Amino acid sequence: MPKRTDIKKIMLIGSGPIIIGQACEFDYSGTQACKALREEGYSVILVNSNPATIMTDPEMAERTYIEPLIPEVVERIIEIERPDALLPTMGGQTGLNLSMELWKKGILEKYRVELIGATPEAIKKAEDRELFKEVMSSIGLEVPKSAAVTNLSQGLEVIEWIGFPVILRPAFTLGGTGGGVAYNREEYRELLERGLKLSPVHQVLVEESVIGWKEYELEVVRDRADNVIIICSIENLDPMGIHTGDSITVAPAQTLTDKEYQRMRDAAIKVIRAIGVDTGGSNIQFAINPENGRLVVIEMNPRVSRSSALASKATGFPIAKIAAKLAVGYTLDELKNDITKTTPASFEPTIDYVVTKVPRFTFEKFPEADPTLTTQMKSVGEVMAIGRTFKESLQKALRSLETGLSGLDPLEGVTEEQIVSRLRTPNADRVLYVGEALRRGFSIEKIHELTKIDPWFIYQIKDIVEFEKSIRNSELDDELLFRAKEYGFSDRQISILTGKTETEIREMRNRKNIRPSYKLVDTCAGEFEAYTPYLYSTYERPFFRITEEGIVSIKESESQPSSRKKVIILGSGPNRIGQGIEFDYCCVHAVFALKELDYETIMVNCNPETVSTDYDTSDRLYFEPLTIEDVLNIINREKPEGVIVQFGGQTPLKLAVPLQKEGVKILGTSPESIDRAEDRKKFKELLEKLNLKQPLSGTAMSAEEALSIASEIGYPVLVRPSYVLGGRAMEIVYDSNALVDYMQRAVKASPEHPVLIDKYLEDAIEVDVDALSDGLDVIIGGVMEHIEEAGIHSGDSACSLPPYSLEKDIIEEIKRQTRLLARELNVIGLINIQFAVKEKEIYILEVNPRASRTVPFVSKATGLPLAKIAAKLMVGKKLKELGITREPEINYVAVKEAVFPFDRFPGVDTILGPEMKSTGEVMGIDTHFGLAYWKAEAASNNRIPVNGKIFFSVRDKDKPHTVELVRRLLNLGLSVIATKGTAEYLRSRSLDVEMVYKIHEGRPNVVDLIKNNDIHFIVNTVGDAKSKKDSFYIRNSALQYMVPYTTTISGARAVVSAIERLKEKTFTIKALQDYYKKS
């Protein structure tokens, strides 16, 4: 069946901001879908609120809308664009839910938009638990027994047929709080009563426990002709009970016989047929009882997913691309396998390596959060590693994480008791505890009993641990060193075990000629010739040939370096808070730009979610850890002209100096300049030389020193340890008591680990600037004014481009200082500077001579592709040569807003501070600041109401600022309600505000009003730690009942402007392509 000709315009919905559970993988799939559909001649209308995506690049679609993913906005886009079809399966759960909402509201029918890929009926069957259960039983498959219960007696009835142990899940509680496992009647009764109370709808799902069962996933693809193929099987090392996103997972499945695998495959095929996903990919999860092999279906996602991205990277089969083509009518046998070129897509990939995915967590950012892993996903990113054995791929994955691990490292200073408890309770480091337990002589059986991890995996880890002993205890001869490399040991790991330095090990290895072989990911285990250079490293023993001259040794490496001029671009590794998709976006742009200049581009990265690790992006892809060892090996093999470290955030930047030491050419701004900006002392000298200001600061080696510095420069001060990056453990301290407390609690200051103290500029406006420089000329890409005051991490602040309140002369001065710094540092490429403006004085907070988090936002807002231009500058082009002579001026406003994972971490406060907590960002774009801000808030799920009741509870310092705001709100016809102190203050200024009790003052109190939906927006600011603690419940209720809120006065001010503007006129719907035309 050829492609459909009755449809021409297809709408694609993205997944919005990066949140826990929805990361770059949907940019990867959406970008593939855009490319695939346009390749077929369809016109694509793209909607997504996330500017840091490749899919929202204006070249990717005919029409690109960076707008909030809410029905009223998308309806207007549909009204303007009149697409023939909507592909709902590429934008994660967000895209799917929004598509379903559009369908339910009759909007799709009204504008005659056809849902392609999955019908609403199929989506309903897959998503509705009860319907899904029915369908499964109709095809003879089991699901865990379960029932929704609304009272105790009902609960006691259902337990009779469900049986113990059971899992209880209260409906709609924040982050799944109040759930648990009951093993007996008494426990069950207790948990049920509590759950019913906690659930806002008094409902608890009681489910047969399959905790500890083996967990599997299959990625299934089906076409219109009902051909079904399985792309990949995935086995979770962590058994049932831990979200698959938080589990270490392995592809392919390791511990199933063929019969068992085929039974699961048959079941998966039945499921996709019965649910009725007509075309495209689905992910189906299974659990198997390890005692007797009983198989149950857990769930199905009728769309591309995180796992499908992983499966695509693990096999080389591009699921999203193929799914998009199937959606427009092709069948699998009509499509080609990109990698082999000669064989069709209607086959099942087979692999000859082991893929291990390890999640990356950020609990250190949320010390109040419960770090236990459950069925609620908590990880923020992941790495994938490919090796020829599980041992090799596990160790490669662990060192890819960038959490300081060099492999399966020992845990120092843990007791046996701790080990037992950490094995029993799933946590982020459990695999390390398995290793440690084995080191301490725990048996495989014992560890299996505690963790339910399959003995096969434990045995493999045991192999690693035992080998550690051999390295430690024997002479490091060729055989031992080789075997260590086969087992995935990094040079660093070996150096620690042998007491040598990493460089010594590297040199020894090179001397002995123990070097990695590169092998191809080819979808077919070598059966056919592969044409796509998608490579991974491994250590293989040489083989031999008997010739007339004697025996010659042969070593095969499939990376066949070309003689073209080439550049290696180092990626950004796993997503984490502070380093996410923005950097991948920059890396991908660098690739695109250098391809335009006819360079061969070589990408190195280990994050399977990304566009950068699509084998279609760069000319050559090395799926490898971003460590000095792995990168140097590639450089030695490829011999590039240079390496780009500027685009991937801290990950590649950290490698700049070590690479340079090894004689590698770093393209763009020199590592010396980077150092000049990053080293505190050199930076101070630099600013002094240029006569620029910086907040007063000092470095303390002890608590006493800290106190004296603080009193000298004056409170409040910003304190942080010098040895952690990304705002970790950074705090604003208002007095000496708090400082003493901080020094005791947060850090141990010492000469090796000094504490940095900066004057905190209260109520200063923070400004971010991104600029391009070629060493001669400097072009300012954008000046962004933050909404939240300085002191709140720039990654967590909303910002406006252009500035919405700064005066012109200040902006000009900021630009002048930017140019001055760029020239002084001889920046070649990008520079980002953070300024603080207080009482017309401009202070420099930070200079980053590299791509910053805001580069994609500025590029999207202005249409000037900063990263692309920067990449060209780095290989020697000049701005003038590229025709970049004018700074972009825009006659509209773009607002960036951050998105937070608070709903995943019950107990974590939503107050913002110097430590970054956001996982992603959105952009709102419109004619005026108020409208753009409203859109940005709506896109980040914080819908500002235009009517209704606004609640205020603010600290004393902020009270004077609220008077004006409340007056404006009342004038706009909204009502205001406040807690006692705030209300009295406002009433004394003749403002007509209602008063409401705090939680302990009586009833109805503010929480009652929140629950009853009587409050439509919350403004809550806090001062010291005590007031923060006392008012925590307000913010927590806001989060739980999804009431929009702000925790800063500057935020409240922006909210009021938005309401004012929205009362005047509605928002604009305009494609990016049109915005760019007019400016």
Added chain:
Amino acid sequence: MDKAILMLSDGLFFTGEAFGAPAERIGEVVFNTSITGYQEILTDPSYKGQIVVMTYPEIGNYGINPEDMESGDGPKVEGFVVKELSGIFSNWRAKEHLDEFLKKYDIPGISGIDTRALTRYLRTKGCQMGIISSTDLDPQSLLKKVRSHPGISAIDFVRRVTSTQKYKWNEGCWKWPCPSAEQVEQRLKVVVYDFGVKFNILRNLYEAGFELTVVNAMTPAEEVLEMNPDGILLSNGPGDPQTVTYGIENAKKLIGKKPIFGICLGHQILGLAMGGRTYKLRFGHHGGNHPVKDLKTGRVEITAQNHNYCVDINSLKGQVRLTHQNLFDGSEEGMEHVEYPIFSVQHHPEAGPGPNDSTHLFRRFREMIERSQ
């Protein structure tokens, strides 16, 4: 750890670790791309005379269980080549370690070698003879031994694997039934010519409602016709079909007399019996992921494959219709007779190991018989 060598007849050799039995064997070296199913592969009689290289690197993980055998009396391969042999097995059905299993039946194995390089080599050079040894580690001596071997085309391996006794079979698939499972009221009688039959063919026939009698490969056609079966199945088996002259002769006598279903070697024997031609593929098809299009339904089925020879269906023009085609390389995978109720396929509808997409062919066999009666 003991060493072992795998030497190819062109002088390329790999040194690795020995497992299984300390022994020396010569065979044709072929690679199999299935990720799962090493137990079925080892016990598949079609591999008689061959040394199998698994492309998937982690082998032995789930051990050996009593249910998944494809033949009696242990492995049929000459030798087994893997990247990494698991030191442990973990599966609720497993009873035995792969290493023990090979030891018990005196089959040598080699691990720790670059199986991907070997696979790519075989892909480019085509299959060739090899010797696997853990008893002689002198490369020159091994090369001499492998070169002095006459090659497998000359050998009739079917004789070595066919059952000596006629027997009944009444066992279905492993306890989770195959997709074709149906309640059968009246079983149809089928005689299975055992050229090296895989048990899963027998299990699937049973599931499809047949009463089975398995006979020795050399059983005269007359004897089979005397048994008056409803249909005849020509099974899979090892080696070059042209060496199975008795099979070809018997098949000639059966054509037009009874409904026939041929699988793999059985398909090739049918082709030769009708006067067609067979040819050898460069490195064969061995794996579980080959797409085969059923030209009748238009459906693509993912199939299990294990063959080095093919029937040139063009050489049978006028007699048969092409029914199945391999989408990887366009090779011909199945045919049906234009006149008689006879059809055959090159791939393995019985799976074991591999996908069950084509098991419906056993039902098709039954339906064909029913229609012809």
